Amino acid sequence: MASDESPHFNEFWNAFVEHDVLIVSGGTGSGNTTQIPQFVASMAQTLNIGGRIACTQPRDLAAVKVAERVAQEAGCDLGAQVGYQIHGDDKTSEETRLIYVTDGSMVAQAFNDRNFSDYHTVFIYEAHECNNNIYLLMALVRRAVKARQNLEHNLKVIVMSTTISVDKHAEYFKDYATVTQVHMPGVTHQVRLRYLGESPRLTSTGHPDIDNIVEEACRTVANLVRNKYPPGNILVFMPGVSEVEMACQLIRKNIREVEVISLHSAQSEGAQNAILSSSTNKRRQCIVSTNIAETSITIPDIVYVIDTGIEKVKRLMPRTGAFEVRPRPISKAVANQRAGRCGRTRPGICFRMYTEQDFERNLRDQPDAEIVRDDVSAIYLKALAFGFTAATLPFIDPPPFENLAYANELLLDLDSGYINDLFQVTNAGKRAAQSPFEPNWNYAIEFAKVKYPRLAHHIVALATMCSSMQSIFLAAPTKLVPSSLAPRADPLSDLITELNALYAFEAEEPKRPNDRELDQWCDRRSLNRLLMEQVLLQRDSAIGTMEIRFEDAPEALNSQDGENIRKILARTFFRNIAFQSPSSNGELRYHTIHGNFEALVAQESMLSTGEHPWVMYDTLKMGRNNLYMERVTHIEPGWIADLPFFQDDRMKKNYHGNIAQWRVKEALDKIRAAI
Structure with missing residues (x-):
């Protein structure tokens, strides 16, 4: 491992020895990402300090590339003294002492070891990005630092960024550890x-x-x-x-x-x-x-x-x-x-x-x-599972009340009961918090494991695709040449269309060992190869950790499996269902069931023609003037009529106390009467 004798590195080391937490701001070219961790590793080796060093990055690509660069600088093979861990890919060994890891993977490790006892130092990089995993990780290391102060091996935490709000972060840690601020000047030209x-x-x-x-x-x-x-x-x-x-x-x-x-x-x-x-x-x-x-x-x-x-x-x-x-x-x-x-x-x-x-x-x-602008249900559930309470959330910035209320409502509505009426996490919620997926998708996977165990791995693949927030199609399926999409296109579900395309790629991959040929195959079908490779890697990892039965995926799902997957989606994403009814001008429009908000099917959808009166969507997005449903799936009302969410006491009421969507009630009542 490299070391550096510059005055700035000596100043850094003195601060490191005397304090538990360092808030480090650094100019471009200061060596924050590559040189300082190597310097700490070298000094730790000299002083026989046991344990590893974790360096977090917000994105997989950055974690891998920085690890490759540091391994090269250190003169070792990647996976030897220097390695990386990202979702679905672990390039470390017993001898690895310096690990570049995504902040999400670091949070996941804390479920098995809340005090991060494998590590003597945790670097949190790009703190200015303020993503949810960074916020939760800072809360976890803040608690771990305090817990390990009286143990033989204390924990050092270094929060780093070129544009960090230094005083704010120092204030956050001050009651839990000794904190200091360090500036590492960059080496750049004008x-x-x-x-x-x-x-x-x-x-x-x-x-x-x-x-x-x-x-x-x-x-x-x-x-x-x-x-x-x-x-x-x-x-x-x-x-x-x-x-x-x-x-x-x-x-x-x-x-x-x-x-x-x-x-x-x-x-x-x-x-x-x-x-x-x-x-x-x-x-x-x-x-x-x-x-x-x-x-x-x-x-x-x-x-x-x-x-x-x-x-x-x-x-x-x-x-x-x-x-x-x-x-x-x-x-x-x-x-x-x-x-x-x-x-x-x-x-x-x-x-x-x-x-x-x-x-x-x-x-x-x-x-x-x-945390102040996004759905916080997943990070909120994790915080509760780690022992924090709804009244004392540990984040450096609190989520808005409206976002927290939205998360509580979502988690309470799930039949598995991830939280109770006192906003305390249940055993089911603790298990769900350890899932790599959003609570909705974890619920869908658990439901499939019980009701349709043979199909659960398909739901894991869908959950992995949807967690990326982008389609594996680079062009809308509706704009592709029909022959390039068939037989993968499913006119009843955008999600199953994507799933079929993923499976076609998985079947094609071993047939085309030449990268260029596989790229050409993907290009002709407007498929995102990198995203599909990541999805398959993460799917396989999740299937292993969630103990899910796995069968070789077909190139395209048959109609019965497709229908059962649509049933799973309908019964688990029940909050995301819309019904077609006349709008104020008499035109047939979709309205979300409970909010009664008018919404359009996105033009990219296989269901954009509006032929299906009942649909479920993965995401609702606000356009310039309209709400748009994305990744849409046709469902049958009979699949959801018995759910508590669709009983009269849960339906949206108008000013007179009557159910706003009386056509929805009428349709569901007919189904219940027939049953």
């Missing part, structure tokens, strides 16, 4: 900032005009290239995958002088690896990326950054249960993080697609934490 002269255009709803911003970024690339700026590659940040692809098309069409490369999580591992390697190509490269390039992974030879200043953030609307995914300005912390991607090897320039006044006045200091 980065000049260039702003727009006037603010970018807004839409009529007051949101950023994405098309205009994409075009402005592409014009900046053209000006940079044609005005003969010194050599160096260009990194362009876009809000999402669709904007990445749009920008790539525009740049390729209009700027022949550069090699245009896209970077996002939907790409194959080979494509991502190619970008993260130094290019021998003499042409200037323009990498167009989502926020995947903001942290941890380093793209070589970047001299120019073009920052659109926009991100897409998912936000729960508790009243409807819908998610809103809209473009919004980034925070100052993210803007500075993006600017730090250039200037590593020589002076760089960051072109910001907003004015300096916008930066100072309109950008908030830090990004909103996931």
Whole structure:
């Protein structure tokens, strides 16, 4: 393992020895991600400190790539002294002392060892990302530090970020441990900032005009290239995958002088690896990326950054249960993080697609934490399972009351009773908390294990696909050539259509050992190879840990299995059911059963023609003017008529106390009478 004798490393080590918790801010190039953990490992070895070092990362790709880089620097094989652990993939051994791990995997380990006794040090990286797993992990290590203070081997915690709110995090830990703040200066060249002269255009709803911003970024690339700026590659940040692809098309069409490369999580591992390697190509490269390039992974030879200043953030609307995914300005912390991607090897320039006044006045200091804008049911259930209470949730930022109420309602509604009326976790809830899936999906898996054990592994595959929040199809199935989709298309379920496509890929994979051939097979069918490989890996891992019967998957499910899977979905996602009835103008529209909110089937759905009066959806999203149901499945009302959720006392009432959706009641009453 490497060591470093610089004054800053000595200062860090002195703080490490004297305190339990270090809040470390560091500039780009400070060695926070790679050098400091090696330094601690080297010192621990010298002093015969037993145990391992965990270094958390928010994403699988970052954990793997950083581990590979550190193993190379340490001169060892990956999986020897340096390794990684991510969901479904463990590259460690008995001799591994430095482990790069996702924060979610670290939380999972705590169910078996709350005090993290295998570790002498836990590094929490990218704390500024404020995702739910980071928040829960900080609560767990805070408790573990205090629990181990009087033991032979205490626990050291190092919270790190280039843009962390240092005082806030120090305050969070101060009553549990000795805390100090350390700054590790970066080793970078000057980065000049260039702003727009006037603010970018807004839409009529007051949101950023994405098309205009994409075009402005592409014009900046053209000006940079044609005005003969010194050599160096260009990194362009876009809000999402669709904007990445749009920008790539525009740049390729209009700027022949550069090699245009896209970077996002939907790409194959080979494509991502190619970008993260130094290019021998003499042409200037323009990498167009989502926020995947903001942290941890380093793209070589970047001299120019073009920052659109926009991100897409998912936000729960508790009243409807819908998610809103809209473009919004980034925070100052993210803007500075993006600017730090250039200037590593020589002076760089960051072109910001907003004015300096916008930066100072309109950008908030830090990004909103996931816990204040998302569904918190999973992380809330885990917190309860770890012994925290609803009244004393341990998070550095508390979830909004509305989001917490939404989570309580969801967990109470599940028949298995994950929490009781006093908001205490039950034994079933404790088991569910250890699942890698959201409570709804865990409930579906447990239901299938009891009622349809032969089909449970199919539900695990669906749960794994849906946890990614993106389809394995790169283009909507409805837009694909019919012959490329048949026989996998299921006109009754988007989810089963995806499942059939996944199984077709699984059957094809061993037939095409050549990567290029398999890529071509996926491209012809608009399938996301990397995502499918991740789904299969995580499915197999979950099947093993959840003790589920597994049979070889068919290339396409037969109609009876498909119907039974739809029954499982209907009886477990009963909160996500909509019924077709006339709207105020007389047109037939879907209305969610309990909220009575009007919703449309997303155009990408196999069920977008509206032929089926009863449907279940995986996700409800807010568009510009309408709610849209995504990943839709046709169900029969007879499958749900007996559920408590659909009895009269649970149905939404109007101002006069009558059931708002009387047609739903009428349909269900007829079914009950027939039974």
